[in-house]
Amino acid sequence: MTTFETFADTGRKAVSSRRHKAVSSRRQLRLPSLSRDVLLPYLLPAVLVLVWQTGSSIGWISDRIMPSPAAVLAAFWEAASSGALANDIAVSGARALAGLIVGGSIGFLLGLANGVSKLSEQLTDTTLQMLRTIPHLALIPLVILWFGIGEEAKLFLTSLGVLFPIYLNTYHGVRNVDRDLLEMGRIYGMSGWSLFRKVIFPGALPSIFVGLRYGLGIMWLTLIVSESIAASSGIGHMANNAREFMMTDVVVLALLIYAALGKLADVVARALERRALAWNPVYQK
Amino acid sequence: MVIGPYQHPLAFISTDVADEPPPRDFRISPPKAVALKLHKVEKQFGDNRVLRGIDLDLEPGQFLAIVGKSGCGKSTLLRLLTGLDVPTDGHIGFLDEEGRETASNARIVFQEPRLLPWFDAADNVAAGLGPDVPKPEARRLAEAALGEVQLAEKAREWPAKLSGGQKQRVALARALVSRPGLLALDEPLGALDALTRISMQKLLNRVWRELGCTAVLVTHDVAEAVHLADRVIVLEEGRIKLDLPVPQPHPRRHGDPVLAELEGQLLASILGEA
Ligand SMILES: Nc1ncnc2c1ncn2[C@@H]1O[C@H](COP(=O)(O)OP(=O)(O)O)[C@@H](O)[C@H]1O
Ligand SMILES: [Mg+2]
Numbered sequence: 001m002t003t004f005e006t007f008a009d010t011g012r013k014a015v016s017s018r019r020h021k022a023v024s025s026r027r028q029l030r031l032p033s034l035s036r037d038v039l040l041p042y043l044l045p046a047v048l049v050l051v052w053q054t055g056s057s058i059g060w061i062s063d064r065i066m067p068s069p070a071a072v073l074a075a076f077w078e079a080a081s082s083g084a085l086a087n088d089i090a091v092s093g094a095r096a097l098a099g100l101i102v103g104g105s106i107g108f109l110l111g112l113a114n115g116v117s118k119l120s121e122q123l124t125d126t127t128l129q130m131l132r133t134i135p136h137l138a139l140i141p142l143v144i145l146w147f148g149i150g151e152e153a154k155l156f157l158t159s160l161g162v163l164f165p166i167y168l169n170t171y172h173g174v175r176n177v178d179r180d181l182l183e184m185g186r187i188y189g190m191s192g193w194s195l196f197r198k199v200i201f202p203g204a205l206p207s208i209f210v211g212l213r214y215g216l217g218i219m220w221l222t223l224i225v226s227e228s229i230a231a232s233s234g235i236g237h238m239a240n241n242a243r244e245f246m247m248t249d250v251v252v253l254a255l256l257i258y259a260a261l262g263k264l265a266d267v268v269a270r271a272l273e274r275r276a277l278a279w280n281p282v283y284q285k
Numbered sequence: 286m287v288i289g290p291y292q293h294p295l296a297f298i299s300t301d302v303a304d305e306p307p308p309r310d311f312r313i314s315p316p317k318a319v320a321l322k323l324h325k326v327e328k329q330f331g332d333n334r335v336l337r338g339i340d341l342d343l344e345p346g347q348f349l350a351i352v353g354k355s356g357c358g359k360s361t362l363l364r365l366l367t368g369l370d371v372p373t374d375g376h377i378g379f380l381d382e383e384g385r386e387t388a389s390n391a392r393i394v395f396q397e398p399r400l401l402p403w404f405d406a407a408d409n410v411a412a413g414l415g416p417d418v419p420k421p422e423a424r425r426l427a428e429a430a431l432g433e434v435q436l437a438e439k440a441r442e443w444p445a446k447l448s449g450g451q452k453q454r455v456a457l458a459r460a461l462v463s464r465p466g467l468l469a470l471d472e473p474l475g476a477l478d479a480l481t482r483i484s485m486q487k488l489l490n491r492v493w494r495e496l497g498c499t500a501v502l503v504t505h506d507v508a509e510a511v512h513l514a515d516r517v518i519v520l521e522e523g524r525i526k527l528d529l530p531v532p533q534p535h536p537r538r539h540g541d542p543v544l545a546e547l548e549g550q551l552l553a554s555i556l557g558e559a
Binding site: 183191199202203278279282 | 334338367392393395397399401402403404412413415416417443444445446
């Protein structure tokens with residue numbers, strides 16, 4: 001230790017080494033407690049499925065209203081083995097991704113431009129804020145008139161849905177970058193691109209991620225709605241088709257697949273966030 | 286320093302810093318300390334005349350402290366010296382050792398460390414070199430500068446993991462890595478606890494003596510001012526009310542009666558009892 005290390009530092013070291021010991025003595029218990037932490041959240045769903053299956057088996061729940069879990073599993077098996085399910089998932093996934101890329105890039109670029117440039121903000125922000133207040137699903141009749149029921153309609157709606165949360169959060173993030181840090185950057189000769197890359201963008205990133213995760217939710221919602229109204233493939237079409245033939249098991253299967261895809265997208269976004277924001281104390285262990 | 290089984294918490298204060306071997310790793314040429322010449326410097330914000338004619342000559346390598354009540358214009362004066370703001374009237378000149386006008390090459394440390402949270406300590410320091418130094422070279426110089434503030438082992442740490450005093454040392458390293466001719470310090474220790482402040486004062490004093498740069502420190506702590514500076518000015522209503530030389534040699538001991546006497550004079554002046 002050197003003379004210039006403060007006593008506050010020494011104290012902190014002592015505390016952290018004590019904490020370290022506590023952690024290592026807990027390590028023996030770690031495996032059971034970890035699996036407990038992982039399993040406990042799934043206890044309630046498991047019980048519900050069990051009750052549901054029991055209810056269906058003894059005839060409390062009519063399978064015209066709600067199929068049994070076993071029936072849903074069978075429907076899954078059938079759809080999966082014929083390859084139809086994989087195809088529908090691929091189609092819906094591609095639509096979602098296209099909407100995210102188109103709407104997300106437009107929202108992101110507008111958010112950056114308006115956060116950085118006063119002129120751009122004056123030109124477009126008010127318009128965007130007005131458009132934002134229109135529920136984009138209310139545009140469906142108009143969109144069908146414009147584009148018919150092809151891919152363009154779904155791409156338009158999903159992009160529009162994703163655009164606003166990403167725009168708002170990018171704009172907000174850029175505008176709220178710490179002014180002291182901006183001044184510091186300028187003192188050290190940063191400007192233009194280097195100021196953006198080293199100060200503005202990383203400073204806005206936490207907020208951009210909030211927008212992304214919010215946008216992902218809207219992306220799936222929009223896709224579900226537009227696929228059930230107008231589509232000849234995809235998960236939404238699968239559900240809608242099954243409804244016409246009263247195949248409740250396939251309808252429920254479609255819902256579960258939407259839920260799984262939504263969860264997957266969120267998990268990926270969270271993982272990206274944790275990686276990109278490793279400097280943030282929130283993500284440090 | 287070795288911590289035994291028990292040591293009085295203040296014991297380290299009496300150990301004289303002069304005994305300590307100065308760690309030297311200066312791979313950039315030593316700074317060309319600048320002389321400062323302020324002539325009738327005025328600064329006005331709207332109707333608010335914050336500085337009303339400041340005349341000041343500072344020799345190269347001198348350590349000046351500015352004290353005064355809150356809001357008297359200390360930070361404003363420092364921002365003018367570092368070129369962050371321009372005077373409304375008057376002239377600020379930077380002269381090299383031969384007395385020619387030169388670029389100020391000033392660096393400033395604020396009360397808040399202002400580190401980029403997404404850069405590790407060494408990259409934060411490297412930012413102090415400006416955009417022209419190539420990355421590996423910048424990183425090497427940054428690590429050397431962290432060594433000068435006794436933080437070499439924290440080079441890869443995120444700022445969020447550092448204590449207040451450590452963050453401020455990183456900020457100091459960032460200011461020093463480019464070897465400025467003028468080091469400006471705006472209450473750099475204001476947010477630190479008393480013990481950390483004392484060790485940071487030692488560090489500041491040592492670094493300043495080793496680098497030989499001109500230094501201007503704004504502080505609200507009169508004891509700190511007389512402990513570190515060759516000269517202390519009291520600012521009041523935009524003018525220099527008192528200009529007090531502190532002739533004691535460096536490094537100074539806490540509790541030196543000459544310093545205590547000067548401290549008393551300064552306090553009396555600030556509080557309007559002189
Ligand atoms: N950018 C600014 N715009 C307007 N007024 C300012 C600005 N900066 C400082 N002032 C004013 O100048 C005066 C001195 O401020 P400052 O130099 O920060 O004081 P000190 O650092 O001595 O506490 C204050 O009255 C403050 O309100
Ligand atoms: Mg101030």
